[in-house]
Amino acid sequence: MEPQTDTRTGAAPEPAAALAAGQVSRWTRLSAGFTGGLGVVVLLLALVPVAMGATLVQDLTTLLILVLMATMWNALAGYGGLVSVGLQAYIGLGAYATVWFSLQGVDPYWGMVLATLFCAVVALPLSFLVLRFRGAQFAIGTWVVAEAIGIYVGLDNQLGAGTGISLVQLDSYATSTREHITYWLTLALTTFFSVIVFMLLRGRLGASLQAIRDDEQAAASVGVRVVSAKRILFILASAGCGAAGAMTAANILFVQPTAIFSVNYSAFMIFMVLVGGIGTFEGPIVGAVILYFIQQQFGNDGTWYLIGLGAVAILFAVFLPRGLWGLLEERTGLRFMPLGYRVRRRARELR
Amino acid sequence: MTWVNDVVQGILLGGYYGIIACGLALMFGVMRIINLAHGDIAVLGAYLMYLLLEHWNVSPFIALIPVLPVMLALGYVLQRLILQRSLRSGVLTPLLATFGVSIVIQNALEQGFGPDVQSLGGQTGSLVTAAWQINSQVSIAALSALIFGAAVVIYGALQFFLARTAAGRRMRAAAEDPDTAELVGIDSRAVYARATAIAVGIATIGGLALALRTTFSPYAGPDQLIFAFEAVVIGGLGASLWGALLGGIVLGVAQTVGAQINPEWSVLAGHIVFLVVLVSPRGGLLTLRSGGGGGARAALQRLRAS
Numbered sequence: 001m002e003p004q005t006d007t008r009t010g011a012a013p014e015p016a017a018a019l020a021a022g023q024v025s026r027w028t029r030l031s032a033g034f035t036g037g038l039g040v041v042v043l044l045l046a047l048v049p050v051a052m053g054a055t056l057v058q059d060l061t062t063l064l065i066l067v068l069m070a071t072m073w074n075a076l077a078g079y080g081g082l083v084s085v086g087l088q089a090y091i092g093l094g095a096y097a098t099v100w101f102s103l104q105g106v107d108p109y110w111g112m113v114l115a116t117l118f119c120a121v122v123a124l125p126l127s128f129l130v131l132r133f134r135g136a137q138f139a140i141g142t143w144v145v146a147e148a149i150g151i152y153v154g155l156d157n158q159l160g161a162g163t164g165i166s167l168v169q170l171d172s173y174a175t176s177t178r179e180h181i182t183y184w185l186t187l188a189l190t191t192f193f194s195v196i197v198f199m200l201l202r203g204r205l206g207a208s209l210q211a212i213r214d215d216e217q218a219a220a221s222v223g224v225r226v227v228s229a230k231r232i233l234f235i236l237a238s239a240g241c242g243a244a245g246a247m248t249a250a251n252i253l254f255v256q257p258t259a260i261f262s263v264n265y266s267a268f269m270i271f272m273v274l275v276g277g278i279g280t281f282e283g284p285i286v287g288a289v290i291l292y293f294i295q296q297q298f299g300n301d302g303t304w305y306l307i308g309l310g311a312v313a314i315l316f317a318v319f320l321p322r323g324l325w326g327l328l329e330e331r332t333g334l335r336f337m338p339l340g341y342r343v344r345r346r347a348r349e350l351r
Numbered sequence: 352m353t354w355v356n357d358v359v360q361g362i363l364l365g366g367y368y369g370i371i372a373c374g375l376a377l378m379f380g381v382m383r384i385i386n387l388a389h390g391d392i393a394v395l396g397a398y399l400m401y402l403l404l405e406h407w408n409v410s411p412f413i414a415l416i417p418v419l420p421v422m423l424a425l426g427y428v429l430q431r432l433i434l435q436r437s438l439r440s441g442v443l444t445p446l447l448a449t450f451g452v453s454i455v456i457q458n459a460l461e462q463g464f465g466p467d468v469q470s471l472g473g474q475t476g477s478l479v480t481a482a483w484q485i486n487s488q489v490s491i492a493a494l495s496a497l498i499f500g501a502a503v504v505i506y507g508a509l510q511f512f513l514a515r516t517a518a519g520r521r522m523r524a525a526a527e528d529p530d531t532a533e534l535v536g537i538d539s540r541a542v543y544a545r546a547t548a549i550a551v552g553i554a555t556i557g558g559l560a561l562a563l564r565t566t567f568s569p570y571a572g573p574d575q576l577i578f579a580f581e582a583v584v585i586g587g588l589g590a591s592l593w594g595a596l597l598g599g600i601v602l603g604v605a606q607t608v609g610a611q612i613n614p615e616w617s618v619l620a621g622h623i624v625f626l627v628v629l630v631s632p633r634g635g636l637l638t639l640r641s642g643g644g645g646g647a648r649a650a651l652q653r654l655r656a657s
Contacts, residue, residue, distance in 0.1 A: 136385035137584070144581065263573060307455050
């Protein structure tokens with residue numbers, strides 16, 4: 001076994017001599033296996049509706065939506081340093097845009113795709129507004145935007161105003177067909193956005209973002225376009241949350257302004273990412289699975305369930321800010337997804 | 352002519368927003384933290400007074416006397432136990448921690464008191480109904496005037512504390528540069544804990560104002576937090592201490608005038624004014640755009656006793 005040193009861009013740089021002597025690589029046997037394994041998991045998930053019952057399909061749809069939300073919140077906070085308490089704006093917009101497109105006669109499933117694009121379009125001008133905020137101000141500034149959009153949508157009588165509206169257009173599909181298409185579309189969108197995040201972070205943007213995270217002013221001084229890097233992430237996260245909102249509407253067939261624009265979505269996203277591991281690709285997925293099982297187990301306990309979620313979030317923020325996956329990577333030194341670079345040195349040079 | 356009354360009522364409402372915003376601005380100025388549980392803490396204070404008044408037939412103002420020290424202690428503990436630890440991993444971790452605190456407080460309040468709305472307005476006797484009729488259009492409610500007066504007193508007292516007392520000077524020093532402050536013997540953690548205690552104490556007074564002028568429920572906190580934040584940003588993000596009160600007044604006027612146009616637009620009008628101020632080149636009524644929160648520290652600095 002060759003000794004390995006992790007040099008994710010954020011870690012301390014290796015001496016140039018070691019770099020010259022060593023071999024720089026992204027892929028290790030482990031990370032190639034793990035990435036391939038994830039691909040196989042996606043393929044197996046695609047086959048679930050063929051082989052399994054309706055309950056499992058619906059449960060997995062819920063889980064995939066959670067994975068998508070967590071991945072998007074993490075892309076923004078974990079890589080862009082932009083902690084938002086307002087992504088529910090796009091969850092709500094995605095759901096309501098789906099209803100709106102369906103009312104215009106568009107097939108609801110195409111409506112969901114259009115709603116995702118719509119959220120990206122809306123996020124562009126809004127990014128000029130909220131990216132003026134830094135740090136904690138961004139969190140609550142985006143929340144105000146979400147509140148304003150929620151109130152505005154709630155005043156629209158065509159969209160059912162405050163009482164909400166059903167996605168009746170989906171009734172044209174037979175129940176099992178509908179559940180299967182909803183599941184496949186959720187799987188496709190979750191995979192799509194995860195791959196986009198993965199590709200972006202491996203490319204130039206990933207390097208820029210890590211430079212920004214470490215020192216924004218220094219990054220700007222060497223030519224990193226700080227604001228445009230953040231804007232790309234913001235629009236991506238908004239579109240992803242729009243997709244999550246559209247799929248939520250398809251999954252529960254009913255949208256209501258205070259529920260779909262609820263800040264509780266932010267609470268769930270923060271919980272998943274904080275527990276799973278902020279700034280890691282795998283952490284949000286782990287967090288989503290954990291939240292899913294907690295919801296299955298305790299979701300009916302109302303206030304105590306939420307008190308527990310809040311308390312666990314506090315404990316993780318105070319004692320384990322890198323989350324479970326961060327802890328795992330720290331303890332084992334393993335990297336499962338090839339996002340950074342590693343230097344493989346020859347043993348004799350280590351002394 | 353009704354708009355004259357709207358503006359007057361809006362200014363008075365701004366006094367309440369000023370009180371709620373004051374602690375948020377103080378914590379942001381000293382520690383660069385935005386406490387997402389700020390609104391919930393105000394509501395928690397209101398519930399503690401409600402709890403006392405259930406067993407003790409006195410005025411809500413008397414109930415504030417035992418509740419205030421409890422809340423000050425709570426603020427101190429909040430800083431020492433949660434915020435200080437999470438501050439070690441950057442300014443964003445306290446944000447996540449306070450969001451957790453917010454969820455715990457809201458749901459603990461619902462667990463303890465149920466989801467019903469409560470009010471303390473009925474227990475103040477004639478104060479709730481008393482009003483001065485200025486002319487046929489404009490009348491000033493005694494309670495609104497009292498809350499506005501309280502806001503002015505709180506801001507004045509805080510300015511005096513920061514500018515004229517030794518503890519205030521230490522707080523400004525720790526806000527300006529905690530490391531250098533440590534060098535001259537200031538325990539910045541103790542100063543931070545004191546600032547949090549003061550912020551929580553002022554939020555408790557805000558909670559009393561909320562409970563007197565309207566109703567509150569376990570989930571009323573987030574709205575109060577958002578209004579407080581809007582007031583702070585409209586006022587120029589700590590460009591000056593009084594900016595938050597001015598921002599609160601602008602927000603209050605926006606809401607009452609908006610409600611006059613269409614009752615459903617009240618809160619929305621406030622949000623829109625907030626967003627408009629945000630896109631304006633100066634980005635805040637009193638800011639000189641010194642970049643993010645730099646203004647907050649500069650402002651505390653400018654309060655230096657002359």
